Amino acid sequence: MNRQLSQQEIDAVFQNVRGSQSEGSPSRRAISFDFRRPDRIAKSQLRAIHQLHDNFVRNLVSSLSAYLRSYLIVNLVSVEQLSYSEFLECLPSPTVIASLGLKPYDGNAVLELNSSLIFPILEILLGGDGKLQFTAQREITEIEQVLLDGLFRLILRDLKEAWRFVSNIDFSIDTIETEPQFLQILAPTEAVVAVAIEIRIGESIGMMNIAMPSIIIKMMRQKFDQQWSLRKSESTADEQMRILNLVRAAKLRSEVVLEGPELLLRDLMNLEPGDVLSFDYRVNRPLDLLLNGDKRYVGELVSVGRRAGLRITGPAEEES
Numbered sequence: 045m046n047r048q049l050s051q052q053e054i055d056a057v058f059q060n061v062r063g064s065q066s067e068g069s070p071s072r073r074a075i076s077f078d079f080r081r082p083d084r085i086a087k088s089q090l091r092a093i094h095q096l097h098d099n100f101v102r103n104l105v106s107s108l109s110a111y112l113r114s115y116l117i118v119n120l121v122s123v124e125q126l127s128y129s130e131f132l133e134c135l136p137s138p139t140v141i142a143s144l145g146l147k148p149y150d151g152n153a154v155l156e157l158n159s160s161l162i163f164p165i166l167e168i169l170l171g172g173d174g175k176l177q178f179t180a181q182r183e184i185t186e187i188e189q190v191l192l193d194g195l196f197r198l199i200l201r202d203l204k205e206a207w208r209f210v211s212n213i214d215f216s217i218d219t220i221e222t223e224p225q226f227l228q229i230l231a232p233t234e235a236v237v238a239v240a241i242e243i244r245i246g247e248s249i250g251m252m253n254i255a256m257p258s259i260i261i262k263m264m265r266q267k268f269d270q271q272w273s274l275r276k277s278e279s280t281a282d283e284q285m286r287i288l289n290l291v292r293a294a295k296l297r298s299e300v301v302l303e304g305p306e307l308l309l310r311d312l313m314n315l316e317p318g319d320v321l322s323f324d325y326r327v328n329r330p331l332d333l334l335l336n337g338d339k340r341y342v343g344e345l346v347s348v349g350r351r352a353g354l355r356i357t358g359p360a361e362e363e364s
Contacts, residue, residue: 161250
């Protein structure tokens with residue numbers, strides 16, 4: 045067994061070793077990982093958040109129009125994932141930016157309103173029409189901040205209502221700043237879900253931006269999945285009962301019509317006291333009960349004390 049290997053045999057051994065190492069190397073199965081964005085969420089969850097804020101925008105346009113008594117347009121522009129530093133770099137300066145509490149979750153979100161929106165809104169709240177163009181770039185005063193409290197409460201109310209289908213979040217304002225860089229409530233590299241909403245008031249156009257920490261949204265992943273499955277499935281008995289309880293108090297117009305002969309207008313105008321008008325309507329003939337003008341039930345005429353009534357005998361037949 046003292047035979048020496050030739051150079052060709054040695055090269056073949058090394059080639060086989062290299063091939064086996066490359067096939068079993070973990071680097072061939074590795075997936076690149078971005079350490080700057082460790083909290084990225086699934087695209088399906090991102091689409092659900094987009095749909096959620098679609099509902100928020102529809103409610104907000106109604107609420108703001110009633111609050112400001114002015115016509116405005118609200119559009120959802122984008123929903124995307126960014127790092128917190130990238131989100132802050134996209135904001136103008138000065139602006140109005142608020143830190144939002146997210147009870148019962150630990151953490152904070154961000155709500156920002158451009159100055160191009162704030163000053164027209166303040167003018168409307170003070171009795172103006174909001175049609176003036178504001179080009180001055182300045183910070184809001186303490187008095188103006190107090191005037192905006194009602195606006196923020198309205199926005200947070202609609203935001204809470206939109207998120208209620210996923211989780212009951214109590215949005216509250218912790219602090220308000222005028223410079224984005226002063227609101228360092230999250231680490232610069234922490235991932236957030238940024239929602240951009242465009243608001244047009246008269247000739248003024250501005251953005252409202254919302255940032256939610258991705259790590260909190262990932263905590264709600266199971267609730268998002270449950271809500272999505274409930275929307276795709278049929279309504280449950282509890283949901284049907286809830287809807288029924290909501291409509292129980294609704295009022296319907298009910299009427300029973302006794303059909304009679306047709307009269308000419310001149311004959312009707314010639315009627316005098318003492319004239320007898322024959323309807324040719326049998327007493328035992330079934331009567332139709334109309335609810336809001338639609339035939340729903342049939343019944344028979346009965347006497348209820350000194351008044352006439354209708355005893356329902358069954359549902360109305362569907363017309364073919």
